[in-house]
Amino acid sequence: MKISLKKKILDKNEECALQNKAFFADNNTFCVNVISSPGSGKTTILSRTVGDLKDRLRIGVVEGDIRTDTDAKKIRSAGAAAVQIETKGTCHLSAEQVTGALGAIGAADLDIVFIENVGNLVCPSAFDLGEQARTVVLSLPEGDDKPIKYPGTFAKADVLLINKMDLVDFVDFDLDRVINHVRTLKPDIQIFQVSAKTGEGLQAWYDWLTKKADAKQPKDD
Numbered sequence: 001m002k003i004s005l006k007k008k009i010l011d012k013n014e015e016c017a018l019q020n021k022a023f024f025a026d027n028n029t030f031c032v033n034v035i036s037s038p039g040s041g042k043t044t045i046l047s048r049t050v051g052d053l054k055d056r057l058r059i060g061v062v063e064g065d066i067r068t069d070t071d072a073k074k075i076r077s078a079g080a081a082a083v084q085i086e087t088k089g090t091c092h093l094s095a096e097q098v099t100g101a102l103g104a105i106g107a108a109d110l111d112i113v114f115i116e117n118v119g120n121l122v123c124p125s126a127f128d129l130g131e132q133a134r135t136v137v138l139s140l141p142e143g144d145d146k147p148i149k150y151p152g153t154f155a156k157a158d159v160l161l162i163n164k165m166d167l168v169d170f171v172d173f174d175l176d177r178v179i180n181h182v183r184t185l186k187p188d189i190q191i192f193q194v195s196a197k198t199g200e201g202l203q204a205w206y207d208w209l210t211k212k213a214d215a216k217q218p219k220d221d
């Protein structure tokens, strides 16, 4: 029987994703795969999250971009270990690339590993990286039709960050339309309305992260 190339790539990815999952479980590390269009604010949110939580949690970031290590540099200057993967044209990160990056950020000793995926709302959603949660970022200037146009990505998300709330009075964006539609795709999704620029709404995101990271820690008997 002919096995398609796409199936072989996904099977190989699945094998590495399982290894990553086991690694995160063995090391009590909470891993979040962050997906969005380019420019929605992933790096800004992660830099601010690192700055605000670094005294409480040990955080590292795997950065994925087609070109440049600009984002890894921003994360490092916010105070966390970061490694940049340049995919050189590929529109998503693979689990194998993540495996290779975990050593470089010392992931075994971290409480949280964020993976900033390559910016688009299509390809990253098909590739499990072994993460325990997915966060999708949607920013107001992108428009309120994105969950309708890219349902697969939103249906697999555990958290939706609606970013750039500081622009709410300047762009046409129907918040109720987005929230209602996303809840039909994923009824138990957590939705936080935030501004990475002003800090508005970020505390609820931090509380969610902290609770998840604490739940990974072994209990004292």
Ligand SMILES: Nc1nc2c(ncn2[C@@H]2O[C@H](COP(=O)(O)OP(=O)(O)O)[C@@H](O)[C@H]2O)c(=O)[nH]1
Pocket: 036, 037, 038, 039, 040, 041, 042, 043, 044, 045, 119, 163, 164, 165, 166, 167, 194, 195, 196, 197, 198
């Ligand atoms: N007004 C506003 N701009 C933001 C906010 N978050 C990010 N930006 C800006 O949006 C642009 C893209 O942000 P970036 O974090 O690089 O997006 P990424 O491509 O998803 O990583 C940058 O110019 C940021 O300064 C926000 O909450 N409000």
Ligand SMILES: [Mg+2]
Pocket: 042, 043, 044, 071, 116
């Ligand atoms: Mg970025």
